Amino acid sequence: MAHNASAVSQNEEVTSTRRVIAASSVGTLIEWYDFYIFGSLAKIISEQFFPKDNPTAALLATLATFAAGFVVRPFGALFFGRLGDIIGRKYTFLVTLIIMGGSTFVIGLVPGYAQIGFVAPAVVFVLRLLQGLALGGEYGGAATYVAEHSPADKRGFWTSWIQTTATFGLFISLGVILIVRQSLGLEKFNDWGWRVPFLLSVFLVAISVYIRMKMSESPLFAKLKKEGKTSANPLAESFQKKDNLKMVLIALLGATAGQGVVWYTGQFYALSFLQNACNIEFVQSNIIISVALIVGTPFFILFGSLSDKIGRKWIMMAGMIIAVVAYRPIYTMMYDMGSVKKKIEVKDKTVVEHKAELKGADSLKTTITKKTFEDGTTYKEVKKEKFPVDPVKKAELAAAKKLKPDVKKETTLPQDIFYKMIGLVFIQVIFVTMVYGPIAAFLVELFPTRIRYTSMSLPYHIGNGVFGGLVPLISTRLVEATRLTPDTPPTDPLAGLWYPIVIAAVCFVIGSLYITNKPTDVDVE
Amino acid sequence: MSVIKKLFGIVWAAMGLGIIPLVVMRAMQEIGAKPTEENWIFWSIVIVVLMPIISFSLITFGVFALKGEYDS
Known part of the structure; x- marks a missing residue:
């Protein structure tokens, strides 16, 4: 009888565990989805909401x-x-x-710059800020909530489910974009179809709000509240007391900053590199990233669980240092396989088509070049030159260097190189899972319950939001700096990697020296 | 180990201090040479957001390390 009662109690515990993890993870997953569709659609958003006469400024504004x-x-x-x-x-x-879901939905409704002028980018900017604010509050809450429900010796395993949500969110956002784009066709997608992934969010959020409404408060926090021991001023306690501030700093400089750059390099920079440095075709590049992400995701659970056995520190440090050492060789291989610069062209398969048409007072000349290479790679270049029919105006624009052609390059990889490319991105996702899988448990264990949400959220979001989030901007800039003139290609397409390499290397040294590999069955208070 | 931690404290604090003039000078050079909107946005983000976080956290962390706050 006692045995039966114990079995029932164990079953209830397992069900309750699953409910806590599911309810927390689904909501966090949706928040990441909302956040990433904006990033994944950056190019289209720049065309829709920012002045079109200067595409570089538009992209940079985005x-x-x-x-x-x-x-x-x-x-x-x-x-x-x-x-x-x-x-x-x-x-x-x-x-x-609710804030995240609402902002995402409204972005899908805002008319473009062509309709309402400068109000459009201003509204999008404010909504994007709201998204950032909401995300800043979400992750710490979900990680804390799950950790405060979990047994001490399984905290890494439990919280690693939350860690999968960021990658899953990115995967789903890429998947939804690809499906909508393929179903509607490129023209409709660029015109209005890009709004669909934003609008879809409202349904996902409604489901998640419903699930979360049914959850109970974290037991540790509820106990603290009942005893009247909650903090009256968590900000002051977190950042003005030396004992806590020093933990916030070690969390940032020894863990989250390095983790943030490894995370964004392995997922965002990899995609940007495939599309911009290697010119890999949109759908193929997104599939490469999506497959690598989905195959790599179980490793978050693996490393989270492993951290319950051997400690959090060395798994995270190993992920960082391997990434530092491996990034340049990996990206060199990606560039060699993806770029057509070093490939041998099959000359008799090259096709060049010319087309000229009149568009009002302008003449539009289109040149389409299709090339095939010996390894099976195909390359398509569409060059559009628009100039006034009036020779005087044409000469004026040429003198002012305003007659730059619009060139779009697309490389499609053959199957064997496509799979190798997935393998190289997958290796980077493994680095991500090593640094990111155990980090929620690591952060939770650094701070006491009464100020945990505040204390762990700040280093996490500075590490990921600032250090990690700036990877695309700073890396793009570092690559641009290697151009000898504005019209020549960058001399070092891998220069963008120096930013994540330096940050992760410094973080590795600090983490290795100063972080203690605590026993992992400690109770959080 | 505790001595190494303290000595490295000096390194972190020096890095935090050294970054400020390096970044500001580089920004002035680049904006001076090419005062485009692109340059202004980029360097504003670096100087207003990234640099203060790196400098403040490295200097404070370095001072704590030097004082032996991370010895235990």
């Missing part, structure tokens, strides 16, 4: 908006972290979910 979404995350961490430590985890991360 990147800045993208960065703003990341940079504002630490403020969300402070604001919602404080709320979570005062009123509770459950209600706080319910609010962040």
Whole structure:
């Protein structure tokens, strides 16, 4: 009888565990999805919401908006972290979910720059800031909530489910974009179809809010609240008391900064590198990343679980140092396989088509070049030159160097190189899982319950939002700096890797020296 | 180990201090040579957001390390 009662109790515990993990993870997953569709659609958003006469400024403006979404995350961490430590985890991360879902949905409704002028980018900018704020509050809440439910010897395993959500969110956002794009066709997608992934978010958020409403408060926080021991001023306690501030600093400089750059390099920079440095075709490059992500995702659980056995520190440090050493060789291989510069062309398969047409007072000349290479790679270049029919105006524009052709390059890889490329991105995803899988448990164990939400959220979001989130902007800049003239290609397409390499290397040294590999069955208080 | 931690404290604090003039000078050079909107946005993000975080955290961390706060 006693045996039966114990079995029933164990079953209930397992069900309750699954419910806690599922409810927390699904909400966090949706928040990541919302956040990443903006990044994944950066090019289209720049065309829709920013002035079209200067495409570089438009793209940079989008990147800045993208960065703003990341940079504002630490403020969300402070604001919602404080709320979570005062009123509770459950209600706080319910609010962040609603703000995120609402902002994403509204982005899908905002008319473009062509319709409402400068109001359009301004509204999108504000909505992006709201997304960043909400995300800043979400992750710490979910990680804290799950960790405070979990047994001490399984904290790494339990929280690693939360860690899968960021990668899964990116995977789903890429998947939804690809499906909508393929179903509608490129023209309709660029015109209005890009709004669909944003609008879809409202349904996902509604489901998640419903699930979260049914959850109970974290037991550790509920106990603290009942005893009247919650913090009255979590911000002051977290950052003005030396004992806690030094832990915040070690978390940032010894773990999250390096983890952030490894995370963004392995997922975002890899995609940007495939599309911009190697010119890999849009669908193929997204499939490469998506497959690598989905195959790599179980490793978050593996490394989270392993950290329960051998400690968090050395798994994270190993991920960082291997990434530092391996990035340049990996990206050199990616460049050699993806770029057509070093490939041998099959000359008799080259096709060049010319087309000229009149568009009002302008003449549009289109040249399409299709090349095939010996390894089976195909390359397509579409060059569009638009100039006034009036020779005087044409000469004026030429003198002002305003007659730059619009060139679009697309490389399609043969199957064997395509699989090798997936393998190289997958290796980077493994680095990501090593640094990211154990980090929620590591952060939770650094801080006490009364200020945990605030204290762990800030270093996490500075590490990921600022150090990691700026990877695309800074890396693009480093590559651009290697151009000898504005019209020549970069001399070092791998220069962008120096930023993540240096940050991860410094973080590795600090983490290895100063972080203690604690026993992993400690109770959090 | 504790001596190494303390000595490295000096390195971190020096790095945090050294980054400030390096970044500011580089920004002035680049913006001066090419005062485009692109340059202004990029360097504003670096100087207003990234540099203060790196400098403040490295200097404070270095001072803590030097004082032996991370010995235990």
